[in-house]
Amino acid sequence: MEWHRYISVDPNVCHGQACVASTRIPVSVVLDNLAAGVSESEILESYPRLSHEAIQACIAYAADVVREEVLALPA
Numbered sequence: 001m002e003w004h005r006y007i008s009v010d011p012n013v014c015h016g017q018a019c020v021a022s023t024r025i026p027v028s029v030v031l032d033n034l035a036a037g038v039s040e041s042e043i044l045e046s047y048p049r050l051s052h053e054a055i056q057a058c059i060a061y062a063a064d065v066v067r068e069e070v071l072a073l074p075a
Contacts, residue, residue, distance in 0.1 A: 003064070006057030018061060020054045023047075030058040 008021040018027040025047055033043050034055075044050055
């Protein structure tokens with residue numbers, strides 16, 4: 001998935017949070033909804049400016065971010 005076409009980061013939009021391109025919908029909002037068990041169709045209904053591809057791009061973006069970040073887990 002080529003998420004770069006769907007995700008943008010602009011310091012002047014949503015305080016520089018990663019957002020779905022041409023919207024003010026943060027990637028974190030999409031991921032929070034998915035993590036809470038909200039279906040893709042419900043997300044698309046709530047956020048009509050999103051598309052299936054944009055949701056998939058949010059997931060791909062998160063995968064890339066997590067792949068790069070290493071966090072120490074509590075012992």
